[in-house]
Amino acid sequence: MAEPDPIAELIRLLARLPGIGERSAGRLVFHLLAGDPGYTEALGGALEALHQRVKRCVECGNFGPGERCAVCQDPRREDDVICVVARVPDLHAIERSGSFRGRYHVLHRLLAPLDGVGPADLPLDALVERVRRHGTREVIVATPLNVEGEATALFVAQVLAAEGVSVSRIASGMPHGGELEFTDQVTLGRALSGRRSLG
Amino acid sequence: MAEPDPIAELIRLLARLPGIGERSAGRLVFHLLAGDPGYTEALGGALEALHQRVKRCVECGNFGPGERCAVCQDPRREDDVICVVARVPDLHAIERSGSFRGRYHVLHRLLAPLDGVGPADLPLDALVERVRRHGTREVIVATPLNVEGEATALFVAQVLAAEGVSVSRIASGMPHGGELEFTDQVTLGRALSGRRSLG
Known part of the structure; x- marks a missing residue:
């Protein structure tokens, strides 16, 4: 085969995506080649522009097309509660639940000393600054219920202790x-120890 | 959320790929946003250029960067045998087996009257023309062993009967x-009826 093989190159790039191996990458490429060129170009263009078009909100870290995200721009959201989440998909999950009307703060990572993620890598100065500026009443820490999420939650509480x-x-x-x-x-142990009175 | 949401748009495009649902498309987008922008741009660029950079060989229908594919350009291939395959990945599979040194003819589709693919949609005029031009000795039909592949094989034999x-x-x-x-x-029935003498 000739030197610069665009098919092999695309397979190699696609196979770096999580959950897509060399084989399914090959299937995808031949599927695209057999299909509508306009679609493949649209997909390519959307990927190419992704990082340019999607910005992190300067206020809360959520993704959005502009400097401030849709949640931060919404005047109907409550200003005195901030929900801290690890990742933007977690924010979306909470939005879908429809049970939160406050603001968010997205950490984009969790404390993970073994992976080299320490306290200084979390955007907590910004959180403290927001709490002070808005006189926030409550911060709900909604990081995941695993080791790293729990450690991060404790650390957030510590940082905010004096506020x-x-x-x-x-x-x-x-x-x-x-x-x-x-x-x-x-889970069962937590469900028991966290029991609530029905009386 | 604001009107033109690049994340939602990319999720929608990715979810049109086979084997990728709305959920995994979402996971992929957030994976990309958390990763190296250079990789996402390279992937996007490769997709965008795919149909421009990959051409169908004018001789055999195989994919390649130029007008004639690598197999057709290779002077060491035998000119008197042509292997007819349905799709380019089938050609690659035969190449990997290392058991064929002739040329190929890629149909890109199989007879499928119910899906509106009729005899006129197969590039068989070009095959007949090649057979005449090269004085081809044998055409091996390697379409798949399913209903459409078998029907197509019979039709190819019919078209070449007078050649x-x-x-x-x-x-x-x-x-x-x-x-x-x-x-x-x-399969077992075919293995029995197609038995070969060991003597």
């Missing part, structure tokens, strides 16, 4: 529809 | 390493 803001953690317990029989013991 | 070229079909039987116990009955 006179109440810091809370999302509840841990049985998921909706969960069967006790098939629930892991840590 | 004085021998037309053969790849063998059907047990795959290498196949266990009789787990082989479907059609």
Whole structure:
């Protein structure tokens, strides 16, 4: 085959995506070659422009087309509660639940000393600054319920300790529809210790 | 959220790829946003240019960067045998097997009357023309062993009947390493009826 093979090059690039191996990358390329060139060009153009068109909100770190994201620009959101999340998809999940009307703060990473992510890598100065500026009443820490998420939550609480803001953690317990029989013991332990009075 | 959302647009485009749903498309986009912008741009550029950089060989229909593909340009290939395949990945599979040194003819589709693919949609005029021009000795039809592949193989043989070229079909039987116990009955039937003398 000739030197600069565009098919091999595209397969190599696609195979670097998570969940796509060499084989499925090959299938994708031949699927694209058999299909509408306009679609492939649109897909390529959208990818090429992605990082230029998607900016991190200067206020909260959420993604958006402009300097400030849609949530930060929305005057109907409550200003006195900030929900701290690890990643933008987590923010979307909370938005879909429809149970939060405040602002967000996206960390984009979690404390992970073994991977070289330390306290200075989290945008917590910005969080403290926002809390002071808005006189925030409560910060809800909605990082994931795993080791790194828990460690980060504790650290956020520590950083905010002197700010006179109440810091809370999302509840841990049985998921909706969960069967006790098939629930892991840590979750079950938390569901028991976090029990609430029905009286 | 604001009107032209580049994230939603890219998710929509990616979700049109086979095997990628809305959810995995979302995961891919956030994976890209968290990663190296240079990689995403390279991937986008390669996709955008794909149809421009990959041409169908005017001789055989194989993909390649130029007017004539690498196989057709290779002077060491035998000129008197042509292998007819349905798709370019099939050609690659045969190349990998290392058991064919002739030329190819890629149909890019199979007879499928229900999907509106009729005899006129197959590049068989070009095949006949090549057979005449090169005085081809044998045409091996390596379309898949399914209904459409078999129908197409019969049709290719019919078209070439008057050309004085021998037309053969790849063998059907047990795959290498196949266990009789787990082989479907059609395959087993073909393996029996196609038995070869060991004497």
